[in-house]
Amino acid sequence: MSYAYLFKYIIIGDTGVGKSCLLLQFTDKRFQPVHDLTIGKQFCVEFGARMITIDGKQIKLQIWDTAGQEAFRSITRSYYRGAAGALLVYDITRRDTFNHLTTWLEDARQHSNSNMVIMLIGNKSDLESRREVKKEEGEAFAREHGLVFMETSAKTAANVEEAFINTAREIYEKIQEGVFDINNEANGIKLGPQHLPSNANTPSGGASASQGGACC
Amino acid sequence: MSRSETESDEDEFESADEGDESTEESCSDESSTPDEKVLEIQPECILLKEEEKIRQDDIQNKLDTPPMIEAIHVDCSSSKESPKCEEVQTVSDSSLVDVTVENINIPNTGIISEKSTEDTKVSQQEEIIPAAQLPINEIIDVTDSEIKAVNETAVSDEKPCENLVEVPSEIANKLSTTRSIPNRGKIRSKPSLGAKKLGLGAVKLTQTPESLIPALEKLDSKETSECSDYQTTPQQAGSSSQSRSDDGGWGWFAPPKSLISSVSSITNTILSTVENGLNIPEPEDLAKEEMLYADDKRVEVEEHLPEQKSTEEDKPAGFTQLFGGGVSNITKFVESTGSSIFSTGLDTLELLGKKTINVLQQSDPGLKRTKAVLAHPLHGSKDRPCLSQVLREAKEKGEMTKLESAQATASMQSVVPTLTSLFELHNGIVHLEALEMLSQQCQTRVAPQIRRLTSQRKATVDEIAALCSKTDDSEDNDSSDSDMLDLQSLEQNLSSYFDRISLEVSLKKIMNAFREGISDSEDASSSLELYRRALDSLALVTSLAVEIFHKGAELTLMANKSSNPVAGARLEAETFQSVTSLLATEISKLGSHHANQIIRAKTSDQTNYSTDIYYEASNCRSYLENALKLMIPVLQSRVF
Numbered sequence: 001m002s003y004a005y006l007f008k009y010i011i012i013g014d015t016g017v018g019k020s021c022l023l024l025q026f027t028d029k030r031f032q033p034v035h036d037l038t039i040g041k042q043f044c045v046e047f048g049a050r051m052i053t054i055d056g057k058q059i060k061l062q063i064w065d066t067a068g069q070e071a072f073r074s075i076t077r078s079y080y081r082g083a084a085g086a087l088l089v090y091d092i093t094r095r096d097t098f099n100h101l102t103t104w105l106e107d108a109r110q111h112s113n114s115n116m117v118i119m120l121i122g123n124k125s126d127l128e129s130r131r132e133v134k135k136e137e138g139e140a141f142a143r144e145h146g147l148v149f150m151e152t153s154a155k156t157a158a159n160v161e162e163a164f165i166n167t168a169r170e171i172y173e174k175i176q177e178g179v180f181d182i183n184n185e186a187n188g189i190k191l192g193p194q195h196l197p198s199n200a201n202t203p204s205g206g207a208s209a210s211q212g213g214a215c216c
Numbered sequence: 217m218s219r220s221e222t223e224s225d226e227d228e229f230e231s232a233d234e235g236d237e238s239t240e241e242s243c244s245d246e247s248s249t250p251d252e253k254v255l256e257i258q259p260e261c262i263l264l265k266e267e268e269k270i271r272q273d274d275i276q277n278k279l280d281t282p283p284m285i286e287a288i289h290v291d292c293s294s295s296k297e298s299p300k301c302e303e304v305q306t307v308s309d310s311s312l313v314d315v316t317v318e319n320i321n322i323p324n325t326g327i328i329s330e331k332s333t334e335d336t337k338v339s340q341q342e343e344i345i346p347a348a349q350l351p352i353n354e355i356i357d358v359t360d361s362e363i364k365a366v367n368e369t370a371v372s373d374e375k376p377c378e379n380l381v382e383v384p385s386e387i388a389n390k391l392s393t394t395r396s397i398p399n400r401g402k403i404r405s406k407p408s409l410g411a412k413k414l415g416l417g418a419v420k421l422t423q424t425p426e427s428l429i430p431a432l433e434k435l436d437s438k439e440t441s442e443c444s445d446y447q448t449t450p451q452q453a454g455s456s457s458q459s460r461s462d463d464g465g466w467g468w469f470a471p472p473k474s475l476i477s478s479v480s481s482i483t484n485t486i487l488s489t490v491e492n493g494l495n496i497p498e499p500e501d502l503a504k505e506e507m508l509y510a511d512d513k514r515v516e517v518e519e520h521l522p523e524q525k526s527t528e529e530d531k532p533a534g535f536t537q538l539f540g541g542g543v544s545n546i547t548k549f550v551e552s553t554g555s556s557i558f559s560t561g562l563d564t565l566e567l568l569g570k571k572t573i574n575v576l577q578q579s580d581p582g583l584k585r586t587k588a589v590l591a592h593p594l595h596g597s598k599d600r601p602c603l604s605q606v607l608r609e610a611k612e613k614g615e616m617t618k619l620e621s622a623q624a625t626a627s628m629q630s631v632v633p634t635l636t637s638l639f640e641l642h643n644g645i646v647h648l649e650a651l652e653m654l655s656q657q658c659q660t661r662v663a664p665q666i667r668r669l670t671s672q673r674k675a676t677v678d679e680i681a682a683l684c685s686k687t688d689d690s691e692d693n694d695s696s697d698s699d700m701l702d703l704q705s706l707e708q709n710l711s712s713y714f715d716r717i718s719l720e721v722s723l724k725k726i727m728n729a730f731r732e733g734i735s736d737s738e739d740a741s742s743s744l745e746l747y748r749r750a751l752d753s754l755a756l757v758t759s760l761a762v763e764i765f766h767k768g769a770e771l772t773l774m775a776n777k778s779s780n781p782v783a784g785a786r787l788e789a790e791t792f793q794s795v796t797s798l799l800a801t802e803i804s805k806l807g808s809h810h811a812n813q814i815i816r817a818k819t820s821d822q823t824n825y826s827t828d829i830y831y832e833a834s835n836c837r838s839y840l841e842n843a844l845k846l847m848i849p850v851l852q853s854r855v856f
Contacts (some may be wrong), residue, residue, distance in 0.1 A: 078657040
């Protein structure tokens with residue numbers, strides 16, 4: 001229950017690229033082949049949460065899984081703000097989802113804070129035979145736009161953990177570097193309810209100690 | 217399975233101690249001064265280290281080399297406790313398969329190649345002990361009593377314990393005179409050397425070193441208790457375990473690589489013993505030969521000795537050692553001196569290694585970080601962490617955590633979760649946040665336009681704000697004609713409200729939450745338990761109510777505007793206001809229901825808890841009112 005930090009994530013990308021499946025795989029470790037479209041549940045956003053550990057610290061990832069449909073874009077955009085991390089997902093078997101990445105990226109950059117860590121994800125890597133977007137293309141796009149890149153499969157769970165956890169690690173490093181102001185909740189980072197000054201006594205770094213002091 | 221595994225842990229552990237003990241004991245029984253021998257033959261180890269490669273190549277064919285004798289010695293010590301051994305071996309077989317799979321990810325890449333053969337080698341080893349009976353039987357005439365003794369002990373696998381007591385010690389005595397005593401100091405230190413590294417990695421790299429500790433402690437305690445049951449040498453085992461824990465309790469750790477190497481070498485040695493058994497020389501001759509050999513090299517060795525010792529002392533925490541030359545060093549020592557320990561303790565070590573890997577992987581999937589750390593060891597650094605210290609600290613920490621968790625669970629009995637934490641748990645807060653975001657976005661859109669509005673629209677905007685800011689309880693009194701929750705009419709009312717503004721809001725979840733809230737408090741034992749359930753039920757219902765507002769806001773924003781936006785917006789505001797007061801009323805009733813349950817439980821602390829429930833129910837109400845206020849900009853944006 002208790003955590004040192006809470007990171008807010010958003011998952012964005014075209015409809016049907018497997019955003020909700022990625023979330024389900026990460027939070028519940030299961031795959032639902034015929035997942036209702038997020039908006040099918042009449043929500044523009046669904047929530048998932050999972051606790052992870054980085055550098056000995058409990059971190060709660062609170063994931064906002066947005067609907068990909070164009071019609072809801074105006075609403076989903078409102079949820080970008082205050083995210084510390086974003087998973088920008090495309091489907092390696094559908095080139096159009098890759099082609100829309102630029103729009104998504106612009107949208108994300110415009111409506112969220114500039115320090116947001118964005119992880120580009122080519123999902124459905126299990127469907128190699130139907131691949132339309134080469135891994136190299138994804139890598140090139142990520143390099144060009146300063147994103148982290150990974151190919152995942154929500155079905156086989158390949159790289160799913162890594163995608164979420166590596167993003168968290170980047171955010172965590174940014175906190176350590178002082179890039180994120182953890183006292184500003186607009187950055188998508190919250191201090192946990194249990195973040196007591198006694199935590200500052202742990203030997204793992206002066207950064208967290210001073211931050212811990214600042215928060216209290 | 218887990219039970220038998222732990223059992224085998226102890227057994228193997230004991231065996232390891234046992235073998236060690238027998239060597240030591242026999243050494244002290246020996247009439248000649250054992251210390252002298254230690255000095256004499258210790259250099260031999262170092263020499264062997266230098267000649268390791270040759271030795272390993274020759275080991276199978278060299279019948280007159282000491283290792284062979286040790287192999288026999290291994291048989292002795294292991295068969296000495298044959299009742300246990302059988303058990304150990306069967307377990308090791310199954311556990312090995314797991315280890316093989318588990319260890320593939322270990323940074324120690326050397327393992328992977330060897331792993332494939334490990335299974336077969338170990339199983340060979342198993343078979344060899346009974347198989348050895350035949351050839352050795354034939355040997356008896358040719359060789360001396362030593363071999364006879366060995367044969368006896370080998371056979372004694374099937375014999376009852378009583379026969380075992382004397383024979384092995386005899387053999388141990390004789391064998392120790394030949395060679396294996398001198399290194400007894402090393403027997404202990406060498407395996408632990410490797411263990412330190414592995415253990416250090418585990419402790420340093422995982423954030424949960426405590427998880428290792430329980431396992432270790434379990435071994436520790438169980439071992440002692442098992443020892444007392446052990447008929448043949450209860451005191452020996454006890455004392456040896458004692459001395460081990462004084463050491464810091466290292467003896468049972470070792471890096472997988474050295475394990476495997478020693479498995480293979482032991483296996484090879486046994487094989488060669490069996491194959492070439494006829495040529496086994498007399499142990500006394502061997503001993504003499506060894507002395508001479510050692511004497512020759514003594515001066516040279518003594519020069520190396522201090523250096524060797526210092527490196528030994530410095531190296532324990534060096535990570536590279538595990539993968540580089542250190543492995544061979546360890547392995548060699550293991551081969552030359554520690555075979556008896558390893559032959560019996562292998563499975564323990566493997567199980568521990570497996571556990572370590574599991575622990576490592578828990579917090580470090582793919583072991584990437586572990587690899588990273590192991591790849592960049594602190595070369596030559598004086599302040600390398602000392603494993604014994606790290607482990608001791610880990611143990612202390614583990615004990616502390618245990619204590620703390622015990623205290624935490626104790627305090628959990630008295631401290632109850634807060635409404636806020638439960639509200640967060642049921643995603644109430646995150647929905648409220650999302651609603652707030654929508655609200656803010658609408659606000660930024662609405663604010664600049666308000667000034668330009670016609671008076672009629674301006675009035676509607678104000679009206680909406682007023683409607684949704686209303687917090688009086690008058691509505692409450694109107695609708696609450698009874699204190700009983702009427703879920704059926706609640707559902708009907710809610711759906712009729714939403715139908716009025718054509719919003720398709722699913723009420724299934726919140727209705728279920730209400731139903732459960734009413735039903736589940738019947739069989740609670742204490743008023744505290746009742747209070748907890750009450751709080752949880754209130755938090756759940758409130759969270760779902762906030763979710764409805766969030767969903768309602770989204771749907772409202774997406775819905776087509778009515779032909780008359782002013783009237784439409786006002787109707788929407790009225791609807792949400794009605795929904796709020798209806799839900800707030802029902803949540804209050806749910807609170808009363810729970811409070812009554814607590815009062816009916818007739819316990820001493822009922823008063824406080826029931827009062828708290830009323831209080832928290834009113835907090836739930838404010839969550840809803842908060843949500844309704846957040847709706848204002850959303851609804852106002854509909855006017856334009």
